[in-house]
Amino acid sequence: MKYKTLGVIMHDTCNAECKICSLSCSPKSKNSLNISRLKDFIMSCKNTSIVQVSFTGGEPFLRYEELKELIRFTVSQGFYCNVVTNAFWAYDENQAANIISELKAIGLSSINFSIDNFHMEYINKQAVFNAIKACKVYDLPVVVAMCKLKNERLGNLIDELDADYPSLNILINSCLPAGRAKKTIEREHFVLSPLANNLKCPYEGIITIHPTGKIYPCCGHEVFTTCLEIGDYEHLLYPDAIKKIRNNCILYILRNYGLEPFVQWFPDIACKGKSEFVSPCEICSNLFENDFRFMIPKVKDFINEKFHNISLK
Numbered sequence: 001m002k003y004k005t006l007g008v009i010m011h012d013t014c015n016a017e018c019k020i021c022s023l024s025c026s027p028k029s030k031n032s033l034n035i036s037r038l039k040d041f042i043m044s045c046k047n048t049s050i051v052q053v054s055f056t057g058g059e060p061f062l063r064y065e066e067l068k069e070l071i072r073f074t075v076s077q078g079f080y081c082n083v084v085t086n087a088f089w090a091y092d093e094n095q096a097a098n099i100i101s102e103l104k105a106i107g108l109s110s111i112n113f114s115i116d117n118f119h120m121e122y123i124n125k126q127a128v129f130n131a132i133k134a135c136k137v138y139d140l141p142v143v144v145a146m147c148k149l150k151n152e153r154l155g156n157l158i159d160e161l162d163a164d165y166p167s168l169n170i171l172i173n174s175c176l177p178a179g180r181a182k183k184t185i186e187r188e189h190f191v192l193s194p195l196a197n198n199l200k201c202p203y204e205g206i207i208t209i210h211p212t213g214k215i216y217p218c219c220g221h222e223v224f225t226t227c228l229e230i231g232d233y234e235h236l237l238y239p240d241a242i243k244k245i246r247n248n249c250i251l252y253i254l255r256n257y258g259l260e261p262f263v264q265w266f267p268d269i270a271c272k273g274k275s276e277f278v279s280p281c282e283i284c285s286n287l288f289e290n291d292f293r294f295m296i297p298k299v300k301d302f303i304n305e306k307f308h309n310i311s312l313k
Contacts, residue, residue: 002049003242007056007208007219008038010067014059015088016122019185020147022178022221025058031211035066037234039073041209044237046077050207052109056084058211064089068106075107084112084145086123090131100134110141115157116148125157132165145171149189174278178222178285192276199259199280207241209233215241217251220281226288249299250292254284262287265298 011032014025042053053074060067060083067083074081083103090096103111115128128144135142144161146154154172161168174191175181206219214229215236228251230241245251253261259280263270270283277283 003205003207004049005052005054005206005219006042006045006050006238007054007206008033008070009056009058009209009211010060010063010070011058012211013062014057014086015062016059016086016119017180018118018122019180020116020118020149020175021180022176022182023058023224024179029058029211032063033209033211033213033233035069038070038209041233041237042070042074042079043077044239045079048238048242050079050238052080052082054082054084054206059086059088061085061089068102071103071108072106080109081107082110082112083108084114085131086114086119087128087131088123090127090134091124093130093133096127096130096134097137100131100138100140104138104140108140110143111135112143112145114145114147116146116154117152117157118147125160129161129164132161132168136165141169143169143171145173147173147175148191149175149185150191151189176221176278177282178225190278192278194275195277195280195283199263199283201254201258201284202279202281204255207238207245217245217254220279220284222279222281222285225285227291228284228288249296249303250288252303253299259283259287261302262295266295 009023012023012025012029013027013032014029015027017026055067055070071081071083089099113128113131115123115125132142132144148154158170161170175185177185177187177190201218201220203218203220208216208219210216210224213232213234215231215233216223216229230236230244259270263283266287270287272286
């Protein structure tokens, strides 16, 4: 498996405080990344498998000048560039057009808008509609991402979007029991299903820098509560991080065999007495939220059975 995207969570500050936020972002959150160091890290991704850098938050447009600086730099290094936003800044059509035209001019490749019943408690949906319209005018590719709970209705919102933008790429995700969502939403309200046949990582191919500076081997938000961090971006560049990932026997199993071996070896830890989950990320969080070094002998035995004389740290 090759990493193709570098995910950068610029900060966890947000102008919204959504109930379903799996990162617990809010106006009061203050973790943020250093722009100069980020440039060094992005530059170190040149001549590797990385082809795209995606900036998110929090709300990245709260640091708009720095966001533009990072977009320009990312594009200058030869990468595609994506941004994820709630579009609060598109409060009228002229403002939306001005910002989208500016971003397209400096090389932004695509943009994702977050909108659902929870975001609309803080952000007027018309702002997202204004931003989408501007993207269509300036030919900037768009994805609209929605988050939902069990039995929640999004049909009216989807119909509104489809009426004006019938070819719009809409992505609907189940709310994850992580961050604020885990604290504020009862488990029976999440979309749960058996995962016996779906134990592969749904977010492979994306390496992520968290606002605390920790580097993680995927972008699933539940990974940020685990001990699977690779290191800190202040001390590692991309080639160093990839080397650590490739030499990590736990991550080797996760990449190549998924979670199934761990579920077989440690069912009580993996499932915690549950039979249904929102996603494989929840099982991963159960397994690796605490010190998991006791698993390494079992993991090494498994690898040695598959590949004789292999040596992994």
